[in-house]
Amino acid sequence: MGLTSQSLLFAMIAVAVVCVGLTVWMWPRFAGRGPRAVLGRLGVIAATQLSIVAALGLAVNSNFEFYASWHELLGLYDGAPAAVGKWGNEGKAGPAGDPSKGLVQPSGPEGLDKVHGIPTGPPDKNGKVETVKIVGKRTRAVNPAYVYLPPQYFQKQYARQRFPVVVALAGYPGGIFLLGQHLRLPETASQLIRSGKMQPTVIVMMRPTIAPPRDTQCVDVPGGPQAETFFAQDVPDALRSHYRVGSDPGAWGVMGYSSGGSCALQLAMIHSRTYTSAAALSPDYKVSTDPTTGNLFGDGKDRGRRREEHDLMWRLKNLPAPQVNVLIGTSRAGEPNYPAAKEFLDAVKPPMKADSIILDHGSHNFATWRRELPAALQWMSRSLTFPEDVVGSS
Known part of the structure; x- marks a missing residue:
């Protein structure tokens, strides 16, 4: 069973x-x-x-689907966190896929059959949610995904049209089921698009780790999982190969909650030519190591540089600001990271732009993130450009 x-x-x-x-x-x-x-x-x-x-x-x-299978629960895909000393050059990179069979491959239900509120009925009227596996062309990593396709994706007048895309990342250790069932992302996006408050957008829901149960934190681990390369290069290439999504970075955004929000900020600020907008709900602003992550930065002489590059406050103070738009969601009371969020927002300088959703009170949970989600999706919709290129254009 x-x-x-x-x-x-x-x-x-x-x-x-x-x-x-x-x-x-x-x-x-x-x-x-x-x-x-x-x-x-x-x-x-x-x-x-x-x-x-x-x-x-x-x-x-x-x-909550923290673990989707016995393999994940038992840690058969990667070294257990207790063996952090053996990670690195000897560490496994997680489950490997075969890109020759396609970068986007069919998948089982992945819990979608238990998600309430997803679009049903004719896709050209209500949209559709697919379950797929995304396989990295470079990393060969495999990650499950829910892909929300808006009604316009199936309508004849949009048959050659490409769409903006948002990559949505869950927190750790949660999976894509949480984005669907508890954050209610497909349901909320569908309602906003139907009411005209959000432009038709393809939303790809993924978990931030590519080597469960290890928390890979969207970092390229020396000799280990290449999570940063997977999300910054492999995922966009895979989606463009399979779906009618825009080629220009202006049509690409990334969002997430908790550690998924941290990844969203990291990806946009470090890879601004891939993602030009990031919405982060209750994120951290630097990558830290703990028993669930293991040694993320290696033991070589460039360990300190790698750590600094994934400290967003350090980047804002020491590197040119990237040309990206970011949105931070936090709460004055109930969220322990409010002071860090304020410090980050105060440090943003042009050409980078920052907006915020600041609740009077809200804890680090789905009740808070669901309150922030509609505003975050509408902000993302305003930040992304609807692609001008069409299918068949050079």
Whole structure:
């Protein structure tokens, strides 16, 4: 049974209920003071608690899809975070794909069948959400994605038209399911496009790690996962090869929440010729290492330079400002990163432009990000240019 399957969840709930019942029924038998009675009490308590914790864990994971498969949960795609000393030249780069079979390949449901509010019915009236795998031409990394295609994408009058595109990144360790179900990105975008508050846009929802369970932080790890190259080069190439999306960087934006927002800022500021707009909800402003990331910058003499280049405040103070537009979402109360957000916004200088969504109160959670999302999507729509090139143009 799959890790997120309903049958596994119901089976584990049934096991927990049986364990509770057996504990109540057998408890009088272990009322004595001898070693067997003590061991019996400890045994039934342990079995009951383990079954309840397992059921709760499966329920939470089924709802949020932190791990989509047993492989991800068990860390079979990459070295476990505890082995950070062995990462680097000996570290694996995550699951590898075959670009010769296409840079965008069909995928299973990836949890889309459990997402509420996605467009249904005729695509030319309501739009459509596809599940695909994106394969890196350079990195050979494989990442699942939901791709929202607006109704205009399927309408005859737009048959040769290319569309602006937004790459949307989840936080870590969440996956694309969270963007659909809990951030409600396809549902919100569909409503805004239908009401004319947002231009027709292709939205590609992805997770920021390319080597789960490792948090790759959109960084090219020396001898390890090349996450920065994947998102800055492979993803745009793959999408242009398969979908009618614009070629000019002015039609490309990136957005995300939490660590996905941090990646969005990193990608736009470092690769301004790929993404010209970035919307970041509750981001950090520099890449830090921890047990989930391992050694992201290597051990060579350029380690310090690599770390500095992924510190956005350092970039603003020491490098020419990139010609990009950024949007920062934060809250005066409830968000611990408000002082850092203010410092970042104050440091922005031309030709870079910055706007903000600042709530009076909001925590680091989906309730806050859902409040910010409509304004962020409308800001992104105003920032991106609708492509002038059409299919078949040179």
